[in-house]
Amino acid sequence: MLPDTNYDSFAEAYSTENESSLINAFYERPAVLDLVGDARNRRILDAGCGSGPLTKALGSRGAIMTGFDASKEMIRLARQRLGDEADLLVADLGQPLPFEDDSFDDVVASLVFHYLPDWVSPLKEIRRVLRPGGRLIMSVNHPLLYPLTNPGKGYFNLTKYSDEHSFNGQRGTLTYWHRPLHAMTDAFSKAGFQIETISEPPYSSDAPAGIIPPQFKDRDSFLSFIFFALRAQ
Numbered sequence: 001m002l003p004d005t006n007y008d009s010f011a012e013a014y015s016t017e018n019e020s021s022l023i024n025a026f027y028e029r030p031a032v033l034d035l036v037g038d039a040r041n042r043r044i045l046d047a048g049c050g051s052g053p054l055t056k057a058l059g060s061r062g063a064i065m066t067g068f069d070a071s072k073e074m075i076r077l078a079r080q081r082l083g084d085e086a087d088l089l090v091a092d093l094g095q096p097l098p099f100e101d102d103s104f105d106d107v108v109a110s111l112v113f114h115y116l117p118d119w120v121s122p123l124k125e126i127r128r129v130l131r132p133g134g135r136l137i138m139s140v141n142h143p144l145l146y147p148l149t150n151p152g153k154g155y156f157n158l159t160k161y162s163d164e165h166s167f168n169g170q171r172g173t174l175t176y177w178h179r180p181l182h183a184m185t186d187a188f189s190k191a192g193f194q195i196e197t198i199s200e201p202p203y204s205s206d207a208p209a210g211i212i213p214p215q216f217k218d219r220d221s222f223l224s225f226i227f228f229a230l231r232a233q
Contacts, residue, residue: 005115005173005174005175006071007050007069007070007071007073007074008071008072008073008074009172010167010170010171010172011051011071011073011074011076011077012073012077013167013168013169013170013172014050014051014167014168014172015050015051015053015074015077016167016168017167017168018050018051018053019053020211021211022203022207022211022212022213023224024053025053026203026204026206026207026208026211027201027203027204027207027224027225028110028111028139028224028225029053029054029057029110030203030204030206031139031199031201031225031227032054032108032110032137032139032227033054033057033058033061034201035137035197035199035227035229036058036106036108036137038061039058039061039062039063039106040061040062040063041062041063041064042062042063042064042105042106043063043064043066043103043104043105043106044058044063044064044065044066044104044105044106044107044108045066045067045068045099045103045104045106045107045108045126045129046058046065046066046067046068046086046107046108046110047067047068047093047107047108047109047112047126048068048069048070048093048109048110048111048112049067049068049069049074049075049078049088049110050069050071050074050077050078050110051074051077051078051081052067052077052078052081052082052086052088053081054108054110055067055078055082055086055088056081056082056085056086058108059082059085059086065082065085065086065087066086066087066088066099066104067082067086067087067088067089068088068089068090068091068093068097069090069091070090070091070092070093071090072090075088075089075090093109093112093116093122093125094116094118094121094122096125097125097126097128097129099129100129101128101129102129102130102131102132103129103130103131104129104130104131104134105130105131105134105135106130106134106135106136106137107126107129107130107134107135107136107137108136108137108138109126109136109137109138109139110138110139111139111140111141111225112138112140113138113140114140114141114176114177114178115174115175115176115177116177117158117160117177119179119183119184119187119191120187120190120191123136123187123188123190123191123192123193124190124191124192126191127191127192127193127232130232131232132232132233133231133232134231134232135196135229135230135231135232136193136228136229136230136232137227137228137229137230138227138228138230139225139226139227139228140184140225140226141176141178141224141225141226142200142223142224142225142226143155143178143179143180143181143184143226144223145178145223145224146159146161146176146178147178148223155180156180157178158177158178158179158183159177159178160175160176160177160178161175161176161178162174162175162176163176181226184228188228188230192232192233193230193231193232193233194230194231194233195228195229195230195231196229196230196231197227197228197229198226198227198228199226199227199228199229200221200223200226200227201221201227202220202221203216203220203221203222205220
């Protein structure tokens, strides 16, 4: 079940944009790292690792890293970034993962699940490769984002939609699946996870003033992603 978004066609542009953008480098990635906490000597799987910036950050904090992505181009870029610092492979989150049961202390899934129409099966597979009591830290599009940016569209229906973006000057189309919050939490329960944290954090105080849009100058929070820390039961 490969996602509809084909990152291979704009992998380098997306990776370059991801390095320093407000939304990725100074909002989403710091929030995930905060939820992970102390990573020293923990075996962590980066599910949907892209070109590896989060994999690199966790490895620099002492984690033993493995990463996979459905995009061959993203994995090529991740290998350039990481060398032998992490085990990296091409794999599809919608299919059985090539890991033994109880292989990892934690899994991170950064901006991945909103590309998938079904959450339960992938979550069960992540639960399988996590040790008992391990955690899944994940971020997805906030469930209010779709109805707010598409007036007249319903909040409660599972809905496929696409957005056009510019990544370092190159156009790219991302195709998502909107689902309401209760559908997210229902999927967590069905897959054997308990919610420990739901977070809607501010962006990092380290963000350079020059990359903050004028409408955000008087506040440190905006509606974009929602973050979860889940415990495998």
